[in-house]
Amino acid sequence: MIICIGAGPGDIGYLTQRGAELIRDADVVAGFDAVVNVVRSLIPPGAEIVTMGYRNQVERLAQVALAHHAGKRCVVVFMGDIHFSGFQYLERVERACGHEVETLPGISSAQILASRAKVCFDETTFITFHRRGDLDPFKRHLVHVLQDARNAIVIPCPWDEARSFMPRHIAAYLLENGVSPEHPTEVWENLTRGEAEWHGTLAGCVDREFTDMSIMLIRTRRPMPSQIEPPEGK
Structure with a gap:
C-alpha cells in the first residue's frame, strides 16, 4: 500500500x-x-x-x-x-x-482562511503560485477573477528572488494590469497560530514584506448580495 x-x-x-x-x-x-x-x-x-x-x-x-x-x-x-x-x-x-x-484529502490553509475571513467558496476562486513552471497563465487568471467580481484566495510563490511572487509582487502585477488599487486585501501569516494578519488595500500591499508562510485574500469590490429570503416584514 x-x-x-x-x-x-x-x-x-x-x-x-x-x-x-x-x-x-x-x-x-x-x-x-x-x-x-x-x-x-x-x-x-x-x-x-x-x-x-x-x-x-x-x-x-x-x-x-x-x-x-x-x-x-x-x-x-x-x-x-x-x-x-x-x-x-x-x-x-x-x-x-x-x-x-x-x-x-486534508484541511488546507485556504479553507482555514475562508473560515477566518468569512468568505464563501462559491463566490471565491483559489489560485496557487506555489508551483514549478510557467506562472503567467495563473497570473492572467487572477486578473480575470477580480474583473469578474469574485474574491481571490492566493498562495504566493516564495522561492528564489528570480521567481519570487510574494504579496507585494502580486499586488504590483495586478495594479499594472488595470485592477483597482481599492480592493480590500488581507495577508495572513502562520495562519493556524494566528500570529499575524494585515488588513488594507491592494495599493497598500505593494510596499509590504511578508514571510514565506503567507496566504493572501483579495476581496471583490462588488460583493454578491445575500440570496436568502428577506426578513419577515421587509
Whole structure:
C-alpha cells in the first residue's frame, strides 16, 4: 500500500482522524522535513522515516517506491490538502511508483482562511503560485477573477528572488494590469497560530514584506448580495 495524505496547514490539530490512523499503521512515513515534523508524534517507533527537500525529492521518493513495491505500508505526507498546492508533488510520487496512488484529502490553509475571513467558496476562486513552471497563465487568471467580481484566495510563490511572487509582487502585477488599487486585501501569516494578519488595500500591499508562510485574500469590490429570503416584514 502507498497513500498520499494531506496533513493539514502546519498544525496536527487539523489532521483528519483517518490520516492519523494511516500514519500510526505505516511502515514508512515520507515527506518534506517540515511536514514530517508536524506528524512526527504519530509515527510508530519501528517505522522508517524518509525526509526530503526540493533538491533530493526524486531520489528519496525512489527509495519510498522501492519500499512500496516490497510490500511495505507507505504514507507520503503533504502540507495542507494534496490537491491545492501539492499536485506536482503527487505527480512525482506516481512517477516514482510507476502507477497512480491513493490520496486522502486534508484541511488546507485556504479553507482555514475562508473560515477566518468569512468568505464563501462559491463566490471565491483559489489560485496557487506555489508551483514549478510557467506562472503567467495563473497570473492572467487572477486578473480575470477580480474583473469578474469574485474574491481571490492566493498562495504566493516564495522561492528564489528570480521567481519570487510574494504579496507585494502580486499586488504590483495586478495594479499594472488595470485592477483597482481599492480592493480590500488581507495577508495572513502562520495562519493556524494566528500570529499575524494585515488588513488594507491592494495599493497598500505593494510596499509590504511578508514571510514565506503567507496566504493572501483579495476581496471583490462588488460583493454578491445575500440570496436568502428577506426578513419577515421587509
